[in-house]
Amino acid sequence: MLSLHLADFSLDHFLAHYWQQKPVVLRGGFADFENLISPDELAGLACEENIESRLVYRKEGQWQAQFGPFESYEHLGDRDWTLIVQAVNHWSPEVAQLIQPFSFIPKWRLDDVMISYSTPGGGVGPHIDLYDVFICQGSGRRQWRVGDRGEHRQFAAHAALLHTDPFEPIIDVELLPGDILYIPPGFPHDGVSLEESMSFSVGFRSKSARDMLSGLADYLIDNELGNALISDPQRPVHQHQGQINVSDFSMIKAQMQALLDDDNLLADFSGSFLSKTKCQLDLQVLENPYDETELLEQLMLQPMQRIGGLRCFYLDQTVAAGVCYIDGERYEFGASARDAVCALCDQESLSYASLKDLLPQNALIAAESSALLSALTRWVNAGYWYFAE
Amino acid sequence: MLSLHLADFSLDHFLAHYWQQKPVVLRGGFADFENLISPDELAGLACEENIESRLVYRKEGQWQAQFGPFESYEHLGDRDWTLIVQAVNHWSPEVAQLIQPFSFIPKWRLDDVMISYSTPGGGVGPHIDLYDVFICQGSGRRQWRVGDRGEHRQFAAHAALLHTDPFEPIIDVELLPGDILYIPPGFPHDGVSLEESMSFSVGFRSKSARDMLSGLADYLIDNELGNALISDPQRPVHQHQGQINVSDFSMIKAQMQALLDDDNLLADFSGSFLSKTKCQLDLQVLENPYDETELLEQLMLQPMQRIGGLRCFYLDQTVAAGVCYIDGERYEFGASARDAVCALCDQESLSYASLKDLLPQNALIAAESSALLSALTRWVNAGYWYFAE
Numbered sequence: 001m002l003s004l005h006l007a008d009f010s011l012d013h014f015l016a017h018y019w020q021q022k023p024v025v026l027r028g029g030f031a032d033f034e035n036l037i038s039p040d041e042l043a044g045l046a047c048e049e050n051i052e053s054r055l056v057y058r059k060e061g062q063w064q065a066q067f068g069p070f071e072s073y074e075h076l077g078d079r080d081w082t083l084i085v086q087a088v089n090h091w092s093p094e095v096a097q098l099i100q101p102f103s104f105i106p107k108w109r110l111d112d113v114m115i116s117y118s119t120p121g122g123g124v125g126p127h128i129d130l131y132d133v134f135i136c137q138g139s140g141r142r143q144w145r146v147g148d149r150g151e152h153r154q155f156a157a158h159a160a161l162l163h164t165d166p167f168e169p170i171i172d173v174e175l176l177p178g179d180i181l182y183i184p185p186g187f188p189h190d191g192v193s194l195e196e197s198m199s200f201s202v203g204f205r206s207k208s209a210r211d212m213l214s215g216l217a218d219y220l221i222d223n224e225l226g227n228a229l230i231s232d233p234q235r236p237v238h239q240h241q242g243q244i245n246v247s248d249f250s251m252i253k254a255q256m257q258a259l260l261d262d263d264n265l266l267a268d269f270s271g272s273f274l275s276k277t278k279c280q281l282d283l284q285v286l287e288n289p290y291d292e293t294e295l296l297e298q299l300m301l302q303p304m305q306r307i308g309g310l311r312c313f314y315l316d317q318t319v320a321a322g323v324c325y326i327d328g329e330r331y332e333f334g335a336s337a338r339d340a341v342c343a344l345c346d347q348e349s350l351s352y353a354s355l356k357d358l359l360p361q362n363a364l365i366a367a368e369s370s371a372l373l374s375a376l377t378r379w380v381n382a383g384y385w386y387f388a389e
Numbered sequence: 390m391l392s393l394h395l396a397d398f399s400l401d402h403f404l405a406h407y408w409q410q411k412p413v414v415l416r417g418g419f420a421d422f423e424n425l426i427s428p429d430e431l432a433g434l435a436c437e438e439n440i441e442s443r444l445v446y447r448k449e450g451q452w453q454a455q456f457g458p459f460e461s462y463e464h465l466g467d468r469d470w471t472l473i474v475q476a477v478n479h480w481s482p483e484v485a486q487l488i489q490p491f492s493f494i495p496k497w498r499l500d501d502v503m504i505s506y507s508t509p510g511g512g513v514g515p516h517i518d519l520y521d522v523f524i525c526q527g528s529g530r531r532q533w534r535v536g537d538r539g540e541h542r543q544f545a546a547h548a549a550l551l552h553t554d555p556f557e558p559i560i561d562v563e564l565l566p567g568d569i570l571y572i573p574p575g576f577p578h579d580g581v582s583l584e585e586s587m588s589f590s591v592g593f594r595s596k597s598a599r600d601m602l603s604g605l606a607d608y609l610i611d612n613e614l615g616n617a618l619i620s621d622p623q624r625p626v627h628q629h630q631g632q633i634n635v636s637d638f639s640m641i642k643a644q645m646q647a648l649l650d651d652d653n654l655l656a657d658f659s660g661s662f663l664s665k666t667k668c669q670l671d672l673q674v675l676e677n678p679y680d681e682t683e684l685l686e687q688l689m690l691q692p693m694q695r696i697g698g699l700r701c702f703y704l705d706q707t708v709a710a711g712v713c714y715i716d717g718e719r720y721e722f723g724a725s726a727r728d729a730v731c732a733l734c735d736q737e738s739l740s741y742a743s744l745k746d747l748l749p750q751n752a753l754i755a756a757e758s759s760a761l762l763s764a765l766t767r768w769v770n771a772g773y774w775y776f777a778e
């Protein structure tokens with residue numbers, strides 16, 4: 001298992017002084033770090049239809065970018081190009097292991113693990129992200145420059161490549177295998193490969209108030225909530241036709257406010273919304289689905305593994321009722337399921353022991369109804385969890 | 390000018406005891422009321438592409454509904470059918486006059502004037518609306534039954550016709566020309582024409598919290614507002630991967646809350662949103678547009694008329710800066726324009742006198758810049774206001 005090694009300060013210090021505030025190099029963050037996927041496997045993923053990938057290179061000094069899927073890389077030569085693949089943690093259990101070391105940040109903040117393979121001279125150019133990122137250097141060396149936050153002009157160096165002007169570096173380092181560069185949102189950065197190399201970017205992303213509000217509006221529509229009309233009995237004779245007066249304005253505002261004041265509604269929405277994935281999951285529907293008895297038997301033999309990238313959350317507001325949110329859906333298993341729901345959301349690997357209070361005690365009598373067993377069976381059959389062996 | 394006559398109680402009494410609360414018949418609400426449009430003219434409007442209309446009739450005892458535009462009405466025979474045309478106030482200045490008598494309700498609550506022409510036996514069937522409506526009886530007599538609020542099953546009597554089950558009437562009256570039936574949202578009602586007749590429905594509609602929130606989300610997107618990301622520096626080491634804990638939930642909620650707490654933002658949004666029309670406006674772009682000097686000259690000779698259905702609002706929050714909202718757009722004319730902006734939004738007919746503090750004093754020197762004159766000129770040229778003669 002990978003574990004993060006901070007040489008110069010504690011995790012608490014990192015969170016208090018760097019997270020979301022300033023970039024920092026964590027030298028030797030991973031001891032003996034090795035690529036979690038080979039360049040060939042990465043190149044293979046980038047040939048697939050439903051995996052997001054990009055090639056960035058220069059042609060006669062001009063930046064070029066191209067979206068996958070790709071068919072070959074031979075025309076690119078042996079320098080000055082980079083291949084980037086998004087959400088590799090969705091497709092490779094080995095790469096998904098890179099997330100656990102960063103579990104001091106909650107999963108709802110996680111975006112994905114993006115991987116780049118670069119030839120000498122390759123890089124995506126100077127740019128600014130909205131993400132917090134831990135760039136973990138795999139094989140090879142890369143030169144990274146990071147500038148300060150501030151007013152940086154952004155422009156399209158190519159239709160698919162948002163760049164920023166050259167900047168004065170506040171960090172200028174050569175990353176070696178196992179080194180980690182943390183960069184908060186807003187700091188311009190530029191990495192140039194010194195030799196053939198791989199980088200693993202563990203990205204964290206938060207939503208804007210607008211994203212949340214827009215998601216909430218969709219949630220209300222999908223669930224037919226919040227549709228009571230503004231009601232205005234007892235109004236006085238209105239004086240000015242074109243005026244939306246203070247009391248009408250307050251009334252309109254109070255009604256919108258009431259939606260945000262409803263903590264159960266907001267918890268259900270936030271859980272559902274934040275548990276949606278941005279990139280596709282590697283869902284393999286079982287050809288021979290389990291029935292509940294068979295599933296219980298398997299689970300007694302070995303734990304269920306959650307597929308990479310699946311988002312499972314609970315909130316204090318609703319977890320007491322055994323509510324959790326998985327891949328955009330809300331599930332409710334009742335108060336007795338509280339601990340099971342926490343295990344389901346907190347752990348990548350789910351054992352019989354952690355769920356057994358809620359499961360039939362004997363596979364032979366599994367016909368005994370268990371809402372949780374029936375959900376687990378559906379999830380395994382749909383590919384959300386799987387048995388490794 | 391039409392004026393409303395309440396025989397049995399005052400307007401204050403109506404607002405305190407009936408508006409949004411219970412239906413009531415206002416006998417002789419309009420003295421000597423005459424159709425504001427002829428059946429032929431109405432039938433003509435329903436032949437136009439961009440005017441919303443509907444035919445409701447029965448065929449072998451089955452309800453039928455059909456959307457316009459229509460080409461002829463001859464096949465319908467001489468009984469049991471109704472023609473309904475929406476937003477006739479947008480197309481007929483005479484019909485638009487029906488709104489002023491109801492100006493004790495602010496314009497932002499107004500929906501439109503819908504008119505129905507019925508043959509004997511005609512009607513749309515028993516149904517429930519989300520609207521407050523004043524059904525003003527024109528020529529002919531109609532029998533109206535209104536039931537109480539409550540649990541009423543609703544069903545599609547035809548794909549385009551939402552009906553409700555038979556109900557016990559709390560009102561059962563024959564409306565005569567000039568009588569008005571007020572019905573709040575939620576009360577089932579059914580009108581059957583006793584002879585050839587016309588009804589004029591002045592409808593008021595309010596939004597739901599969901600409509601408003603969904604509009605706000607669109608407004609934020611269109612205006613690139615509210616896009617700052619949730620920021621979470623100084624977070625402690627997180628313990629449970631799948632948990633969205635109380636403090637994170639509060640943070641998410643507080644950021645959404647901050648948008649609603651911004652009264653200027655909310656005023657700009659509400660003004661813009663509520664000033665959008667649901668049905669098309671009869672905008673006639675001038676073939677020979679005025680220049681500013683010519684417009685000022687005209688305005689000195691006669692008032693500008695606002696076209697029917699145009700929605701123009703101001704809010705106390707922003708009117709001090711001369712801000713108004715017209716047909717979905719925000720306009721700002723500065724603090725000195727406060728009174729002009731109120732006149733613009735409150736009055737259907739706009740005189741030189743009501744604006745003159747903000748207009749050049751002499752048409753010959755109209756080159757003198759006036760943001761208001763330039764906006765008025767654009768509005769007249771685009772057909773939002775017009776000169777009657």
Ligand SMILES: O=C(O)CCC(=O)C(=O)O
Nearest residue numbers: 116123124133191199201
């Ligand atoms: O791997 C690269 O070349 C780019 C990485 C990067 O810029 C990021 O993860 O934000």
Ligand SMILES: O=C(O)CCC(=O)C(=O)O
Nearest residue numbers: 505512513522580588590
């Ligand atoms: O005019 C009609 O027949 C129907 C009127 C009506 O139901 C309404 O205005 O709500």
Ligand SMILES: [Co+2]
Nearest residue numbers: 127128129189
């Ligand atoms: Co970056």
Ligand SMILES: [Co+2]
Nearest residue numbers: 516517518578
């Ligand atoms: Co109705």
